[in-house]
Amino acid sequence: MEIVRNTLGDTAVLHLNGRLNLNSSAEAKNRIKELLDKRSRKIILNLTRVDFINSSGLGVLISVLKDIRLANSRLAITNLSPYVHEIFEITQLVNVFDIYDNEEAALDGFLLKSGDMGRLR
Amino acid sequence: MEVYRFCFPSNLKYLDRVYDITSKILQDMPIDLMAKRRILTAVSEAVTNSLVHGNKENSDKTVRLTFQQNDGYLQIDVDDQGKGFAPQITSLIESAKKLEERGRGIPIMKAYVDEVRFKYMKRKGMKVSLRKNLA
Numbered sequence: 001m002e003i004v005r006n007t008l009g010d011t012a013v014l015h016l017n018g019r020l021n022l023n024s025s026a027e028a029k030n031r032i033k034e035l036l037d038k039r040s041r042k043i044i045l046n047l048t049r050v051d052f053i054n055s056s057g058l059g060v061l062i063s064v065l066k067d068i069r070l071a072n073s074r075l076a077i078t079n080l081s082p083y084v085h086e087i088f089e090i091t092q093l094v095n096v097f098d099i100y101d102n103e104e105a106a107l108d109g110f111l112l113k114s115g116d117m118g119r120l121r
Numbered sequence: 122m123e124v125y126r127f128c129f130p131s132n133l134k135y136l137d138r139v140y141d142i143t144s145k146i147l148q149d150m151p152i153d154l155m156a157k158r159r160i161l162t163a164v165s166e167a168v169t170n171s172l173v174h175g176n177k178e179n180s181d182k183t184v185r186l187t188f189q190q191n192d193g194y195l196q197i198d199v200d201d202q203g204k205g206f207a208p209q210i211t212s213l214i215e216s217a218k219k220l221e222e223r224g225r226g227i228p229i230m231k232a233y234v235d236e237v238r239f240k241y242m243k244r245k246g247m248k249v250s251l252r253k254n255l256a
Contacts, residue, residue, distance in 0.1 A: 022169050023136040052140065052158075054165045055229055059222035066220055083158045090232045091225050092217035 001028045005035045011110065012040040013103060017049035020057025029060045033067060041073045044106050048079035053087060065097065074098075074113070076106035125188040131176035131201075139168050139186065146188050150195065152255055159233035160195070160253055166226040167199040167249045170208075175201030175247050190255075194235075197251040205241040 001018040014035055020028060036043060045061070047053075061077070068075045076098045080088065088094045098113075100106040125146055129135040143164050147157045168184060176182040182202040189196045211224040230237045236252040 019137065019140065021136050021140070021165055022173070023133045052161065052165075054162050054169070055223070055225035056169060058225060062220050062222050083155060086155075087162065087229065090213070090229065092213045096217050096220065 001031075003028065003031045003035060008044070008103060008107060011042040011044055011107060012036060013044045013046060015046045015049065019052040020050055020060060021052065021054055022056035025056045025060045028057075029063055032060070032064050036064075036068070036073075042110050043068060043073060043075045044103055045075065045077050046079050046103060047077060047084055048081070050081075050084055053084055055091075058087070058091060058093060061097070062093075074110060076100055076109055078103050078106050123188075123190045127186045128183050129186075130180045131172050131178050131182045131184060132180050133172060133178065135184075136165065136168065136172075140165065142186075143188075150190070150255060156253075160197075160251075163230045163233040163237075163251050163253075164197055164199070166230045167197070167251060170206070170226055171199050171201035171203070171247065171249065174206040175203030177203060193254060193256045195253045195255055197253075199249045199251075200246060202246040205247050208239050 001016060001020060001024040003017070004015045006013045006015065014032060016028070018024065065075055078100045079102055080099060088097065088099065098109060100109055127142055129138065140161060143161050147160060150157070168186065171184045172178055176184065185200040187198040208227055209224060211228060213225065213228050216224055227237070230251065234251045234253045238250040240248045240250070242248060
């Protein structure tokens with residue numbers, strides 16, 4: 001699994017690319033945590049290039065979410081394919097993660113949740 | 122009836138090979154892409170369970186994967202050489218609430234194929250059978 005980090009203003013955006021299964025999960029988890037320095041308060045995981053995910057991959061995302069919550073930061077997940085979205089629905093994780101169609105919608109979501117409506121375009 | 126068999130050591134690195142082989146077998150089946158992905162996911166869950174809970178990732182033990190395409194359905198058997206394990210049926214709602222990191226494999230299998238059966242054969246290991254109607 002390849003993970004690339006970008007920034008959008010004060011938000012860290014990680015693009016995940018490949019299969020998220022038990023074989024890649026430990027490396028993916030460590031890499032995501034490594035890329036998220038302690039200053040990242042808003043984080044987007046863009047899954048547009050995740051072409052496979054199973055329960056092991058979901059476990060990685062939950063572990064990352066727990067760490068992010070502990071750090072009082074916020075996480076959004078974006079660009080889920082219909083296949084990936086379905087597995088979030090089946091496992092009820094749509095009720096746990098903040099999921100958005102794209103990065104822009106996630107940025108707006110961060111603003112709405114922080115109550116900083118003035119900055120919303 | 123077409124039958125494909127594939128046997129591999131209990132090492133997690135074979136999960137990607139299982140994905141590739143399963144994709145290739147499913148390629149020409151008369152089902153849509155979503156159905157193929159659901160089967161791929163169910164197979165990956167069954168194989169992961171066999172590697173981890175069945176064979177305890179012991180590379181001296183193997184996992185055997187068998188695909189049988191019959192009229193109207195596909196059956197996939199995953200056989201390990203372990204001492205058996207108790208399949209745990211987790212509540213997905215509770216798992217989500219508690220932010221559990223594990224335990225969703227069997228519910229995902231059940232959601233993605235029409236039938237999931239577990240059978241422990243003494244001194245042989247566990248067989249997980251997945252059946253998907255193709256009609």
